[in-house]
Amino acid sequence: NAGVTQTPKFQVLKTGQSMTLQCAQDMNHEYMSWYRQDPGMGLRLIHYSVGAGITDQGEVPNGYNVSRSTTEDFPLRLLSAAPSQTSVYFCASRGRMNTEAFFGQGTRLTVV
């Protein structure tokens, strides 16, 4: 039982490049979310999903796309990376009957 697995752990991108952050969970959780963590700003919700085929925007969705084709996977796509997207990204999942969310190990992304 691996929990929530995020890849990669570190990534450096050039401005304008695109990439996908991967997130997978093996707990059959319905809810999955992406957060970004910035110094002095705490964690902010980017996108979330309540089940396969259903996604919605969080607080800071601009510049990011998500999809949820399966219960297990919830990738986050950066369409055209910008320096303002330099951050630490966390994927989280929670079962409908769970109280707490479970987090991946985070991805430190630097856009130069």
Add this chain to the structure above:
Amino acid sequence: AQTVTQSQPEMSVQEAETVTLSCTYDTSESDYYLFWYKQPPSRQMILVIRQEAYKQQNATENRFSVNFQKAAKSFSLKISDSQLGDAAMYFCAYRSSRGAGNNRKLIWGLGTSLAVNP
């Protein structure tokens, strides 16, 4: 909208001593959950303790306990017998327990950095 405030950006404690981290929140809801998460230098978010608002009894997990004051909207974390491994950033978080959409997300404080001195 709900907000979470951690008024202590940094705290320090001597090994084996007790420290209390503060958290206040603002909400008009009556049903919700509160959490303390620990983030060590490894960056992993680790759940320390949780509290359901409908429970009057304060949650306890080994050396970690909370003082939940619902009327005052206060949710402090007490760490007893502090250990070097407790050094980390601690985040207080809130989640609504009902309402389409609102119960899907955590609302976070800005964190308290805890140093443990040997």
